[in-house]
Amino acid sequence: MALALSPSRIVIKLAQAGVKRTTSLFRSAGIGGRDYAGWTQRAEVCARCPLVVVKCGKSYCGRPFLSQIARDEPTEGCGCPIGPKAKDPNEHCPRDEHFSPRATDESGTCNCMWCQSQRTADRA
Numbered sequence: 022m023a024l025a026l027s028p029s030r031i032v033i034k035l036a037q038a039g040v041k042r043t044t045s046l047f048r049s050a051g052i053g054g055r056d057y058a059g060w061t062q063r064a065e066v067c068a069r070c071p072l073v074v075v076k077c078g079k080s081y082c083g084r085p086f087l088s089q090i091a092r093d094e095p096t097e098g099c100g101c102p103i104g105p106k107a108k109d110p111n112e113h114c115p116r117d118e119h120f121s122p123r124a125t126d127e128s129g130t131c132n133c134m135w136c137q138s139q140r141t142a143d144r145a
């Protein structure tokens with residue numbers, strides 16, 4: 022399902038993508054924080070996700086962002102490359118297990134696929 026975006030919303034989304042990309046480059050250069058310690062577990066969750074798109078040998082959460090700016094993230098993915106997204110401690114998967122938007126409750130518990138998987142692993 023493609024969503025219509027206003028021109029100003031498109032500019033905001035492009036700016037957000039640029040900030041994410043820059044942050045990811047800094048982090049991979051050892052500047053601006055460390056990779057999320059459980060990023061491989063996140064990547065394993067993504068490997069089982071039907072929203073993954075592989076393009077030019079790289080895995081993305083849905084179609085790459087610039088090929089589809091307007092999107093419903095829980096059902097189409099956010100468009101980020103999975104490696105840098107999984108390594109970013111501030112990132113979350115955009116969906117829950119029902120392909121609804123992820124949400125955080127009053128206690129700060131996130132129901133995204135990554136956080137649910139992390140809690141399951143912590144309990145094991």
Ligand code: SF4
Nearest residue numbers: 066067070072082114
């Ligand atoms: S971040 Fe979530 S929606 Fe995106 S590919 Fe990974 S599991 Fe799927």
Ligand SMILES: [Zn+2]
Nearest residue numbers: 113131133136
């Ligand atoms: Zn989460």
